[in-house]
Structure formats: structure tokens, C-alpha cells
Amino acid sequence: MIPWEEIDRAKVPGQESELILRKRGGEFSIRTGGTELMNSRIHGSEEALAGLALKRIHPKPVQNILVGGLGMGYTLAETLKLSQPETRVLVAELIPAVISWNRDHIGHLAGMPLDDPRVRVEPSDVAAIINRQKALWDIILLDVDNGPAGLTRKTNNRLYSDTGLKTAFKALTPGGVLAIWSAGDDPAFTRSLARCGFRAEPVSVRATSSGKGSRHTIWVAVKPGSKGKSS
Numbered sequence: 001m002i003p004w005e006e007i008d009r010a011k012v013p014g015q016e017s018e019l020i021l022r023k024r025g026g027e028f029s030i031r032t033g034g035t036e037l038m039n040s041r042i043h044g045s046e047e048a049l050a051g052l053a054l055k056r057i058h059p060k061p062v063q064n065i066l067v068g069g070l071g072m073g074y075t076l077a078e079t080l081k082l083s084q085p086e087t088r089v090l091v092a093e094l095i096p097a098v099i100s101w102n103r104d105h106i107g108h109l110a111g112m113p114l115d116d117p118r119v120r121v122e123p124s125d126v127a128a129i130i131n132r133q134k135a136l137w138d139i140i141l142l143d144v145d146n147g148p149a150g151l152t153r154k155t156n157n158r159l160y161s162d163t164g165l166k167t168a169f170k171a172l173t174p175g176g177v178l179a180i181w182s183a184g185d186d187p188a189f190t191r192s193l194a195r196c197g198f199r200a201e202p203v204s205v206r207a208t209s210s211g212k213g214s215r216h217t218i219w220v221a222v223k224p225g226s227k228g229k230s231s
């Protein structure tokens, strides 16, 4: 068995814990406080997050997509693969070290998506970016935590609260799509999305692209209007 090798560690802004990047052969892992946040072997549902949102909005043109956060870049790479040349993608990543790691150590995993000229990355809280402008985003993709029921970062609660969902609703263009990754289903959250004006459904997806492994949930929530398909 190849031993894990520590590549780097970084302070998480505003927290005691550190983020650790490790490597074992060709496999990479990001951990914090003894818990694995991401592993490069498992990224099927991260790609499905982008795939489901873009499929829902197709065939209408997509100008602006917001991706929060970056992680290992799999959601971003799938977004780029399925988007037109004129689409612009902004990535919001809270932890600056994650951006540096994607540039220096792990970018090859998802095909160096940060090098794509359509992409801009901001070291920011995605909640602040959503709050910035109304009716701008055709698609907002959120994979920043375990989901509405299992927060690892308390401040992310505002993204999943009714206030956060209403802010996301306003930030989307008519027909725009909000897609949210979660480790598990949460019927109360589906109701929250509906209460905030979305036509929403939870979609169960496999953790790996081979169709094996545990299941994750992705909510596809459409803001009624002319762009997305409503069902």
C-alpha cells in the first residue's frame, strides 16, 4: 500500500482548523479536522451537478454561470464541457489555498479548468456574490457543504435558509436554474425551495460516474420564466 504524502496545509479563514492536501500515487485527498472533504476517486455527483442544470436550461443560450466552490474543479470542468464558447463562468472559492492548489498541484485532475479563458475565479464567499446583483445568473451551482441538513461551516446556513434562497431567486434570470449538491435528501428543503418561488425537484445520483457507490442528492430548482424547461 502506497503511504499518503502531505503536499500542503492551509489555515481556513475565520476557523481554527486547517485544510490538508494529501497524495497517494495518483489519488488526491483534501481533509479537515480528521474528515475527508474530497477525494479525487469520487466525483460523479459533482459532475452531475453541472450536467443536470445545463440539461434543464438547454437549448437556450447561457451567458453567465456562477459556481461555488471550486474544490477539485470537477463541477467547473463539466460546466465548461457543456457550455458554449460565449458563456462566462465565475467561480467563488472561500479558501484561497484551494485556488492555489488547483493551479499548482491538482488542476490536472479535471483537465486544468481554471486555464479556460471563459473562467474567472474570485476568492470570496459565494453568498456575497449572489447578493451582489439581481437577474444576472442563468445558472447558479452550489457545492459548498454537505447540504442543507449537514453543514460543516455554520455560516453556509444562510445559503440554504429562506432568505438565502430568495436572494438566489432574485439573482437568477427568468428561467434560470439553481442546482444544489447534498450528501442526502431533505424533503423539508424541497418545500423551502417551493416556498421561495422555485419549481424544484430532488434528483438522486450516484457518487461515482461508473454508476456505483453511495447516492447523493441534487436539487434542480427553476425560476419560472422563459428560459428553462419547467419539468
Ligand SMILES: C[S@@+](CC[C@H](N)C(=O)[O-])C[C@H]1O[C@@H](n2cnc3c(N)ncnc32)[C@H](O)[C@@H]1O
Binding pocket: 037, 038, 043, 046, 047, 068, 069, 070, 071, 072, 073, 074, 075, 076, 092, 093, 094, 095, 098, 124, 125, 126, 127, 143, 144, 145, 153, 156
Ligand atoms: C466539496 S468542495 C466542492 C467540490 C467541487 N464541486 C468539485 O467538483 O470538486 C466544497 C468547496 O466549497 C468551498 N466553500 C465552502 N464554503 C464556501 C462558500 N461559502 N463560498 C465559496 N466557497 C465555499 C470549500 O472551500 C471547498 O473548496
